[in-house]
Amino acid sequence: MTEKMKTTAPVSSVGADGAQPQLKNYNEIIANETAQINLQAAQNPEKSGSGGLQTVSMTELYDTLYPPRTPVVDGFLYGGTYLFVGAPKVGKSFFMGQLAYHVAMGLPLWDYPVRKGTVLYLALEDDYARLQRRLSGMFGVECADNLYFATQAKTLNEGLDKQLEEFLKEHTDARLIIIDTLQKVREVGGDRYSYSSDYEIVTKLKSFSDKYGICLLVVHHTRKLESEDSFDMISGTNGLLGAADGAFIMHKKKRTDNEAVMDIVGRDQPDQELTIEFDRERCVWKFKKAETELWKQPPNPLLEAINNFLTEDKPEWEGTATELVSQLPDMQIQANVLSRKLNVVNSQLLNDYGIFYDNKRGHERKIILKRLEPRE
Template sequence: MNNWMDFNDAQEPTILDELAAEDVKRRILDRLTDFFGYLYPNGKVKGKKFVLGNVAGDKGKSLEVELTGERAGLWHDFESGEGGDLVTLVARSQQLDDKRDYQTIVRFMAEWLGLPSISVGSANAQPAVDELGAHTGKWDYHDGNGNLMACVYRYDTPEGKQFRPWDVKARKHQAPNPRPLYNQPRIKTAEEVVLVEGEKAAQALIDQNICATTAMNGANAPVEKTDWSPLQNKKVLIWPDNDEAGILYARNAAQTIADAGATSVFILKPPEGKPEKWDAADAVAEQTDVRHWLVTVERKTVKDSVPVYSFGDLWDDNSPTPADLLSPRVLTPGGMLVIGGAPKVGKSDFLLNLLAHMAAGLPFLDMRPSRPLKIFYLQAEVQYHYLKERVQQLPLKDYQITQLRENLMMTARMKMVLNEQGLRLAARSIRNAFSDAPDVIVIDPIRNVFDSGPEASSENDNNAMMYFLQQRVEQLRDMVSPEAGLILVHHTRKMSKKQLEEDPFQALSGAGSLRGYYTSGMLLFKPEEMEPERMLYYELRNGSSPDSKRIIKRNGQWCEAPANGVRIAGEEMGKKHDAERIRKREVIVQILHDEALQGNVYTANQFSERFENQRGLGAKATIYERIHVLATKGYIKFFRNHQEYNLPSARRSKWGYLCVEDMSYGMDGKGLCNVSPTHFKCSKTGAVLPVENPEVWVYHDQDFVR
């Protein structure tokens, strides 16, 4: 954090008058691009805006700052709903208060501009005093040789405790980069180190002659900005505060410490019945025998020696294999089942039927739960009233409903990402839903809650997918019940029948990481557009995969389709010309999808010219007319934010570039990125209007919404 009130080594700054402050802000506004590039190295310029993930400076596109015009410097975070002007953003980036620390913020901007130490108050201006008052605590950070690197000051204010770090080398009130660990001279000679949250807790253990340390800022410390190398070859015990933030931080830190080369890493479990935020300092104050507690406390192994089993160990082990949650080996304890399918194939309806049977302990399409299972269905797609309709349409008996009432808990559509804050909210909701730990946790769909971490990539990127699985999904399971089974619902790319026959599961977005990680997969595919049947494919890691099935929904129940191809009454083939229109629709949508992956996007006119008389689409005018129809029906929308994809403006088009659902664009040298529509054609008026929610696609010739 960069601020400039060094009470030990610098002269007291003088009060700035408003004229000087406004001059500093004006100069910054003239150089916003350079200033934000310095303030947020992970941000990017997109057209006339500067974009990043959040006020902390993470990669992403949630936060936007205007760079030009009368709105220059104004910002808004679409995920958190926060916003403000230039001063509030600088304040948030430096963990300051935009009103109380206004003088400090302006000095920060002035120093970046290279202005001399400004002292422009009126002739009667008095020296400024620290508005936080006298510090109530001070902790020194040394390197392994005892050289002072940084200090942390604590202030107890009416608004609560606040901390100010001091970088000795830079001679500024900011956290060093990288941030050092506390108590390094003692760590250097110790074999075992206890990591706690905050200097007060660390010092409490140090006073008990226990080697303890903390990262600067405790649980709020970014693990990637801390130098963990002093813990290399050490046995590390992590003692988290007794709250969700502490547990989550412990997991993040544990993995990073393991990667830094610690010989073992354990997370300690705070005792039952202790108050929230209970920590090591509280334990010492209660006169707990801390040494004895550290030896006997329940702990979770994050890293120890790699488990090695001899052939003889495995051969002689006669212990029973845990019962399948859903047999045969479709979902095992601690396993992960991914259910995939293209848009409109009916994944959510299929899943709801499956979960209802699992929660009631009933078989479903030759799959059988081991018992009535407690299931938490975290779904982020269907709104409450439509979810209610789906539930009430399930063909259930009274005795089945009795079992399901308490066993199957679900959410209506959530607007939440499974980032660190989302994990805490989700874990709390799941724990509150059941008196015991759940058997199964379901996430539907992955895309709506996907967090790719620092890469800020889409779920099509294998590294981003692996980050989400390991750092988000697995963390959620560990926070709730490590042995719970996971079911994830995910979309597939559109694929041909030949691709389906060769390897259907390769169609999953992020398939490289998903297939190497999950224990089982199920895939729904609609072989004929006008037919009601679906194909159900299996892929199992822990056993032989069941044969694929041709299934159909009849009277509200999913069952195997008749072998003789008999159709349900009222669901006959449409007329030949209807089938041809559907074929052309699928061809056009598929071409737009596939071409975008190759880095090619089109306006309506460009597409009509490019694919005239190809793939049975007919003449240019015919194609152009069909695009109009598909836009009216919602299959095609448009995007006009061409700058975000480094595209030229869509000339000769009042609509913009064409966009279809689940479309990804291959940018040169930057991999794939999701393309979201900005405008759509109103089915009633024909007008081109701004899109309110780019995640929702409404097809006006069908009776559902995605």
């Protein structure tokens, strides 16, 4: 988010009448469907030590430009595989429908900016008639043409990954796939509830989300036993959370309460605890408060300098690192250091400033900078 989340924030409209924000779609530049986060094995297959272990040196690590990680919902949900966990009938499916609609429409979710993109919702415990009634009650009959539903899918060992791959080939701007629920896609038979089994199934899902640069949000249930740590209430073993990029836990003090607490933990976003309230008339969740403010990275002088360098009259630039250093005289930085710093912070440059960065290999390595949205 561009600003810190306030501890008490006004409730934004969560229906179809909300104003659509400026879209941040970078898919014409970044091919999400082929973006892999861990590329060192593919890029350096010949580099191996004794026993065939593929390695990358620290120098190579810094000199490699990896695909930027763009949020689905700024400060809330990122690319990767996440668990969304709650007790039965706590309101998970209503929130899944709300999240799916907002991402497909590009509407802010409460105070969180949303990056618009195609959404696939595998509502495997529903039927189409129930989905129709639920969504029309939430959003009326204004449709999101890029929100797709399926009520049946294969399990992971039957070929779910192939089904999802075909969908992504047809919808290259997809950002989010919701699987509701994990139980419907996990392998049948065998040692289903061991740590290794739980870890393996989420690892498979994470490999898929990383390969295609999308977010997989997997709905799951809590166990019946209470715990002081809400994340210990995830049904199954610690292998599920251990392999995931993060988790959301929705819980109520009493089942009949309208208020719920959503605990959030993840690798790419700060831990949060949100209090939300269910609007029974509109069947949507509204934001009430956040227990902690979102931490915001301090301004980066290099990114600020590049943001000022690209003007409305000159939104694009291409040249060597040495030439870029000469355009930023106040930075006092060496060319090779400049390239490495930009490799490290390219996600922040894209997400915070709307500037795409590439480092083309060739006879003479060239830096490409391109502003993808108007400067604020």
